[in-house]
Amino acid sequence: MKHSVCVLGGGSFGTVLANIMANNDHQVSQWMRNEQQVEEINLTGLNSRYLPNAPLHQELLATSNLEQAIRESDTVFVSIPSKSFEQVVQRIEPLLTEDKILISTTKGFNPNRFELMSDILRRNPATQKIGVLSGPNLAKEIAVGQITGSVIASPDEEVRLRVIELLKSPTFRIYENTDSTGVELAGALKNIYAIVCGLAKAMKVGENTMSMIITRSLAEMSRFAVHFGANPMTFLGLAGVGDLIATCTSPLSRNYRVGFLIGSGKTLEQAIEEIGEVAEGVNTLRMVVTEAEKHGLYMPLAEGLSKLLFEKAKLESLIGSMMTGGQKWDVEFATKEENKHG
Ligand SMILES: NC(=O)c1ccc[n+]([C@@H]2O[C@H](COP(=O)([O-])OP(=O)(O)OC[C@H]3O[C@@H](n4cnc5c(N)ncnc54)[C@H](O)[C@@H]3O)[C@@H](O)[C@H]2O)c1
Numbered sequence: 001m002k003h004s005v006c007v008l009g010g011g012s013f014g015t016v017l018a019n020i021m022a023n024n025d026h027q028v029s030q031w032m033r034n035e036q037q038v039e040e041i042n043l044t045g046l047n048s049r050y051l052p053n054a055p056l057h058q059e060l061l062a063t064s065n066l067e068q069a070i071r072e073s074d075t076v077f078v079s080i081p082s083k084s085f086e087q088v089v090q091r092i093e094p095l096l097t098e099d100k101i102l103i104s105t106t107k108g109f110n111p112n113r114f115e116l117m118s119d120i121l122r123r124n125p126a127t128q129k130i131g132v133l134s135g136p137n138l139a140k141e142i143a144v145g146q147i148t149g150s151v152i153a154s155p156d157e158e159v160r161l162r163v164i165e166l167l168k169s170p171t172f173r174i175y176e177n178t179d180s181t182g183v184e185l186a187g188a189l190k191n192i193y194a195i196v197c198g199l200a201k202a203m204k205v206g207e208n209t210m211s212m213i214i215t216r217s218l219a220e221m222s223r224f225a226v227h228f229g230a231n232p233m234t235f236l237g238l239a240g241v242g243d244l245i246a247t248c249t250s251p252l253s254r255n256y257r258v259g260f261l262i263g264s265g266k267t268l269e270q271a272i273e274e275i276g277e278v279a280e281g282v283n284t285l286r287m288v289v290t291e292a293e294k295h296g297l298y299m300p301l302a303e304g305l306s307k308l309l310f311e312k313a314k315l316e317s318l319i320g321s322m323m324t325g326g327q328k329w330d331v332e333f334a335t336k337e338e339n340k341h342g
């Protein structure tokens, strides 16, 4: 069945998703605020600022008419950075009807209060058909047809099946999960650890060290997420360990690059300016460290990074924070009995 889809956001991820769905013969409009970008995509089939090497499907329609784009669509993907997500969702709320499906692809927290993007979507009074798309999805790799897997998370089967129908392709495979909280938290939290790994890479640490950081990052992020209702098993999937590996090891990740640039002597402000695209991990770090303190959650890597970025602590103290401290179990979600005998 041919669907009408709207993607909100003119950045790299919104553009690759819109392009996949247009290639799948769905009617796709991509809403963006920048008129010049709209014109460029419609006239040349290129989004040169965000995806310069990816020619786009000729039927993909870029638009700055938000009202028309929403009214004409049965499914809306929101690919707006977390900083502006709530503001854009408030604009579309009056246009929503109970049959519309809403998908967040944004990996971050609301900077104004501790909540996820799907919480913002759920506040609309019209539709509760809501899902979260997350996984190891570096947009620039997807754009050139690298084999990629992602996860659609929603308790609602219709939502999951719709997203699979819209996005599946010979190079893009979508898996299902009902643990929306786990998938969404995994996607947001891993950005913190991508910054840590970028820093570690700039310090030229060995592979033992890098593996330890990535694995302890997984322990830390799943500890946080389980406290807020996630299933720890979700962290074994693509949205958990999968995305953590991709983002913690790839120079294509903006968060990793923030860490690498700081580790190479730049300030946080210089790193953000040089990248020129959203790096969600910085805001996520602020929100998560505050919540971890409030709830007594042990997160030495996040706390160490926060001290380094916001309180000018020394780089070495970040990794030092992982080497001391009380937490002694390798796998925390094994039962107490297993830990005793394992
Ligand atoms: N790029 C990736 O590889 C990737 C992959 C998976 C998920 N994501 C997530 O997707 C989200 C979007 O990322 P991206 O990579 O597309 O970002 P980006 O930096 O490439 O682009 C952001 C886009 O949002 C637009 N925007 C910002 N504020 C706006 C506002 N108030 N109104 C309208 N438009 C606004 C910008 O103009 C820009 O077009 C992020 O949360 C990111 O974590 C990104």
Ligand SMILES: O=P(O)(O)OC[C@H](O)CO
Residues within 6 Å of the ligand: 107, 135, 136, 137, 138, 139, 191, 194, 243, 246, 247, 252, 253, 254, 255, 256, 278, 279, 280
């Ligand atoms: O470029 P980043 O660091 O925002 O990462 C992009 C995606 O989240 C990778 O899955």
